[in-house]
Amino acid sequence: MRLAVLKETRDGETRVALVPETVKKLVDAGYQVAVEQGAGAGASIADESFARAGAVIEPNSSLALAGAEMVLRIGAPSDAEIAAMPEGCMLLAGLLPLRNLDAVRALRDRRITAFSTDAIPRITRAQAMDTLSSMANIAGYRGALLAAAELPRYFPMFMTAAGTILPARIFVIGAGVAGLQAIATARRLGANVVATDVRPEVKEQIESVGAKWVGIELKRSASAGGGYARELSDEDRARQQELLGDQCALADAVISTALIGGTFAPKLISAATVARMKPGSLIVDLAADGGGNCELSRPGRTVQHGAVRILAPLNLPASMPGDASTLWSRNLHAFIAAFTKEGRFHLLMDDEILHGAMITHQGEVTHAATREALER
Incomplete structure (x- = not known):
């Protein structure tokens, strides 16, 4: 299963969704990790460090996305970035859906299964996945x-x-x-x-x-x-x-x-x-x-x-991109690892964490508060 890590495009964003430490763990678990060239530059992480950890370095976002079944990000993607993602793939990011309703609509229309880390239930089992606490x-x-x-x-x-x-x-x-x-x-x-x-x-x-x-x-x-x-x-x-x-x-x-x-x-x-x-x-x-x-x-x-x-x-976490990226990356790894079996991410729809974090799936907005906001 191919995971894609892209450069963040938000003004002032210096973090990267995965760091080499976590890339190695995912590769060892059976995933292929594609990293867009320069994705870690803002956090002073060289492409060579990702490559040594087992990542495939792609020269642009289009090639990184080619064949990707899950895209990993820091923040919500733009409409253009959503349009470039493979239809029906998965997205794991800090979407803040109630602030980014236009992105939610675009993800829904693209039939992308989107998980927002800020919507992960704040329960004991999910503490290691809590990006909100890490960044706060x-x-x-x-x-x-x-x-x-x-x-x-x-x-x-x-x-x-x-x-x-x-x-x-x-x-x-x-x-x-x-x-x-x-x-x-x-x-x-x-x-x-x-x-x-x-x-x-x-x-x-x-x-x-x-x-x-x-x-x-x-x-x-x-x-x-x-x-x-x-x-x-x-x-x-x-x-x-x-x-x-x-x-x-x-x-x-x-x-x-x-x-x-x-x-x-x-x-x-x-x-x-x-x-x-x-x-x-x-x-x-x-x-x-x-x-x-x-x-x-x-x-x-x-x-x-x-x-x-x-x-x-x-975006104060972006002022400490090295440690912020490391913590974010560990949070994403904890989420992925919880649902990994034989090198693939499995959608366990009845799981409390997965259900709580899911914003869109198969052309529908599944997150109740976000759906209500869209209907208002």
């Missing part, structure tokens, strides 16, 4: 470093001959994987960290990585299962806004990471809240890929609002 961990780490680099003051406390400099106060919004890693990294850099999440059950996790928990008592649970949060009621949202406003006003830097269902970013930081923040403080909006948690964020840009800077970086 990188985003949280880089987000804290970005805040430390851009804040015009120290993160840690310094005791000097000229006196003591107190540590910076960092406020982290959201305690999923990205938020917890941002907390841990900021603490390692010596900052005082306060954090909040609408899911009260994560209080212990926040405290375990060294932050102080702040929160409100909700009238209705905001936990949606699988580590996700749901939208708040109007009453709870008003109380949350009061808490966020007070904490942002005290902070030297705010790192926001909140997503609804792992996909869309709720607007949590209003212009009025930004106006209350200290001169020289900043916001690092790690939810920019989902639209941003701050209503003043401009995804991909840094903006100045009064005396406050708002950073909204996109």
Whole structure:
């Protein structure tokens, strides 16, 4: 069975779906792996490294796709890329289908069986396949470093001959994987960290990585299962806004990471809240890929609002392409290996993981939430 790995074409994308370490494992399992020439260049992986691992290096995407039964990617392909894929083949990628409905339509019409790694159920058996957690961990780490680099003051406390400099106060919004890693990294850099999440059950996790928990008592649970949060009621949202406003006003830097269902970013930081923040403080909006948690964020840009800077970086995992590609590749390998027998990938349609990750199959949209979004 032939697997194809292509260059990623999204602007700023430096990652590659497979690395040589994983290529070797797949080849040893009986797969043929075709890699488009230069696919690993952004992650500083030479074609020769792929070849030594057993991959076939093809000079262009058309030849890499020839005869491929499964295509492996980082992000959603363009319409032109979908049209070039063999009709009826399989695709394994981070499709984010609710953000990329046009791609879903094209995959459906091409009768491609598409699996989205962000739709894999968050169950124990699937932890090794979880690309969302792998990439969120990188985003949280880089987000804290970005805040430390851009804040015009120290993160840690310094005791000097000229006196003591107190540590910076960092406020982290959201305690999923990205938020917890941002907390841990900021603490390692010596900052005082306060954090909040609408899911009260994560209080212990926040405290375990060294932050102080702040929160409100909700009238209705905001936990949606699988580590996700749901939208708040109007009453709870008003109380949350009061808490966020007070904490942002005290902070030297705010790192926001909140997503609804792992996909869309709720607007949590209003212009009025930004106006209350200290001169020289900043916001690092790690939810920019989902639209941003701050209503003043401009995804991909840094903006100045009064005396406050708002950073909204996109695709932070691509800023660490070596490790990001390695983790992504291991996640894909775990998914493929779970359904491999005698060098072939088997569609076990009644399997919870396979069923949950499947977006399109045989000309139909099989993923319920995506199908509903297309029908609206």
